[in-house]
Amino acid sequence: MFQLTHLEELEAESIYVMREVAAQFERPVLLFSGGKDSIVLVHIARKAFWPAKFPFPLLHIDTGHNFDEAIQFRDELVYNLSAKLIVGYVQESIDTGKAIEEEGFNASRNVLQTITLLDTIEEFKFDTAIGGGRRDEEKSRAKERFFSHRDEFGQWDPKNQRPELWNVFNGRKRMGEHFRVFPISNWTEMDVWQYILKESIALPSIYFTHEREVFNRDGVWLAFAPFMRLKENEKIEVKQIRCRTVGDITCTGLTLSTANTVEEIIQEIAATRITERGGRYDDKRSDAAMEDRKKEGYF
Amino acid sequence: MELFRFTxxxxxxxxxxxxxxxxxYDSKSIFEDQMDAVKRASLKKGSEHINLALLTDGLRAEREQGITIDVAYRYFATPKRKFIIADTPGHVQYTRNMVTGASTANAAIILIDARNGVTEQTHRHAYIASLLEIPHIIVCINKMDLVEYREExxxxxxxxxxxxxxxxxxEKDMRFIPISALKGDNVVKPSLNMAWYDNGTLMNVLETIPALxxxxxxxxxxPVQYVIRPESDKYHDYRGYAGRVAGGIFRKGDVVKILPSGISTTIASIDNFDCPVEEAFPPMSVTIRLSDDLDISRGDMIVHDDRPPRNETDIEIMLCWMNQKPLRPGNRYFVKHTTNDVRCIVKEVNYILNIxxxxxAEGVKTVAMNDIASVRLRLTRSIFFDSYRENRITGSLILIDESTNETVGAGMIL
Structure with a gap:
């Protein structure tokens, strides 16, 4: 009696944060990647404002290097919810010379997304961007606030963050500055999956097992796409795999798996000994890869 | 499974x-790639042992300098509970960080080195835990292996x-556990070296402390957080007050009072995404509909009238100061209290406490970074509040610098 389960309490906290965003900011936007965390965010946003529609658009930063299934899922979700979707294209940032395409075998547009993201925030005058970052994902994220201040250049100053006490969130800022807000800060990967199961939330098919053309680079299975260059010792194979996280195709490590349902995925995660981002090529660039990207304004 | 937060x-x-x-580690919450990274970093620093402290240091500067700058949050779960640890550093800016970590905690673990006993630092930790009204205190007497596991x-x-x-x-719930974190005695597994102790391991205690x-x-x-007005054909006349229950149990049909207007009405429905609930209690986020059409907005409070909150413009608080720029009488700040925004002027610094x-220390008028002080504020308009001892949500507030917008102080209303 009078005791919430951990999922109910996490949901209550996230709903509270969503409503705080709507109350404290004038032009919020929800960062939507088509990955499970942002799908959960959308679900929580629907609950927070029901029976009204959630009062902000979705923003997808499109690297052009996507899993087709994720894009198809995105478009269906937007259609079903009659939500507003804004897409910022990394290709446009490259074409206008603002971003410079990386070269070499590990070329990825992951880092370039920051430029497109900050430009889009500027263009639409968004004053806060809601993201699906979680503190358990990565060590610099463990230090992140629910309401995370960004200066005029979109930069994060991790050594000088505002203290955050109780459930009182300070969203005050000067003109031109903005906030990143992380409603599911306190969720773990397992919480997200258990919640997806409990709420019967639909996901893109790439989260479940399927056959795909892949190749192995430094121990990480990557999906093959025509624009990717293989090294001499790398060969394309067909494997039974699924995505544990969904990001840009060039840096999303795949898991060899036969899990076909959310229950099976939960069992798989409970038994795994590698973290969720352990397969992310973008984090392997250095020990502080995420912190460095975040300081510049990354998600 | 329920949530339990400790610091x-x-x-x-x-x-x-x-x-x-x-x-x-013993609850199997450390993954191989994290452990590999810690092993690599330990070797790089020339350390003989695997330095588990590196697991908790998240920022580049922290790893480089070997210090922890900021509160880090850690997560682990057992079949009984999901735990959130607010891991607060002991050296730099300890007051600011400990207060932050303590503000949301159900329990505080206070560590005492068995060789040194109770020290000034123990006093400091215990005082902050009490100031922040952490409901449960778990005192771990550590390094028992270095005192031959002696009961005395x-x-x-x-x-x-x-x-x-x-x-x-x-009146606090206090537990005492003799442990050796290094050897693992009484942390997750019961100690074979201390047969004289049988009150449960730290993990037992964390799993079973009643959090209800x-x-x-x-x-x-x-506190009304947001007004929901769909303005759609299907929900044309819908008007719901969204918020998170800060105290008590609300039920459909309850007579409630709206503050500050003082008007009484009844709860028509408590909504929670397309299905109503019978009752709402902390920390649920719900939407309340009332039987009368009233003018209610963010910052108002729906209350049970049998124990009304206090309503004043002058409030006495215990203040934890968190900014380089000191607080002095006459300074003005923004105040955030539940979903309310007001402004204040500092009327009096009663004393600064040596924690x-x-x-x-009476007569000192300047409150510096990491000081804890008794202060009187005058607000631009009255707010509805409880003492922090009675309610950690309606009894807490933060002060914000008007020029930099930084959060500069945390206040607990007396």
Whole structure:
């Protein structure tokens, strides 16, 4: 009696944060990647404002290097919810010379997304961007606030963050500055999956097992796409795999798996000994890869 | 499975990082790639042992300097509970960080080195835990392996702490556990070296401490956070007040009072995404509909009238100051209290507390970074509040600098 389960309490906290965003900011936007965390965010946003529609658009930063299934899922979700979707294209940032395409075998547009993201925030005058970052994902994220201040250049100053006490969130800022807000800060990967199961939330098919053309680079299975260059010792194979996280195709490590349902995925995660981002090529660039990207304004 | 939040205060010397590492490791919450990274980093720094402290240091500067700058949050779960650890550093800016970590905690773990007994630092930790009204205190007497696991050492430290704690928090739920974080005694696995102790391991205690009454279940408090008006054909006349229950239990049909207007009405429905609920209690987020059409907006409060909140413009608070720029009488700040925004002027600094000795320094007018002070504020308009001791949500507030917008102070209303 009078005791919430951990999922109910996490949901209550996230709903509270969503409503705080709507109350404290004038032009919020929800960062939507088509990955499970942002799908959960959308679900929580629907609950927070029901029976009204959630009062902000979705923003997808499109690297052009996507899993087709994720894009198809995105478009269906937007259609079903009659939500507003804004897409910022990394290709446009490259074409206008603002971003410079990386070269070499590990070329990825992951880092370039920051430029497109900050430009889009500027263009639409968004004053806060809601993201699906979680503190358990990565060590610099463990230090992140629910309401995370960004200066005029979109930069994060991790050594000088505002203290955050109780459930009182300070969203005050000067003109031109903005906030990143992380409603599911306190969720773990397992919480997200258990919640997806409990709420019967639909996901893109790439989260479940399927056959795909892949190749192995430094121990990480990557999906093959025509624009990717293989090294001499790398060969394309067909494997039974699924995505544990969904990001840009060039840096999303795949898991060899036969899990076909959310229950099976939960069992798989409970038994795994590698973290969720352990397969992310973008984090392997250095020990502080995420912190460095975040300081510049990354998600 | 339920959620349980606790904070650990202390420095590396007390074995705090080792203890957290032990909890995570023995509950199988550390993954191979994290462990590999820690092993690599330990070797790089020339350390002989795998340094579990590196698991908790998230920022580049922290790893480089070997210090922890900021509160880090850690997660682990057992089949009984999901735990959130607010891991607060002991050296730099300890007051600011400990207060932050303590503000949302159900329990505080206070670590005492068995060789040193109760120290000034123990006093400081215990005082902050009491100031922030953390409901449960778990005193871990660590490094028992270095005192031959002797029961009399444990007993002596327990009685030293109890004598001191009697003045600080007479009514608190306190537990004492003899442990060795390094060797693993009584952390997750019961110790074979201390047969004289049988009150449960730290993990047992964390899993079984009753958390049910950690929230205020008595005073009905619902700060209105956001007004939901769909303005769609299907929900044309829908008007719901969204918020998170801060105290008490609200039920459909309850007579409630709206503050500040003072008008009484009844609860028509408590909504929670397309299906109504019978009752709402802390910390649920719900939407309340009322039987009358009233003018209610963010910052108003829906309350049960049998225990009304206080309503004043002058408030006395215990203040934890968190900014380089000191607080002085006459300074003005923004105040955030529940969903309310007001402004204030500092009328009086009553005293500054030395949290190592608990002595009050009167006559000092400047409150500096990491000071804890008794202060009187005058607000631009009255707010509805409870004392922090009664309700940690309606009794807390933050101060914001008007020019930089930084959060500069945390206040607990007396």
């Amino acid at each position: 650990t205060a202390g420095s590396v010397d007390d074995g705090k990082s080792t203890l957290i590492g032990r909890l995570l 050492v444990f007993k002596r430290i327990k009685s030293e702490f109890t004598d001191f704690a009697f003045h600080v928090f007479p 009454n950690d929230n205020d279940m008595i005073r009905g408090r619902f 190592n000795t608990l002595e009050k």
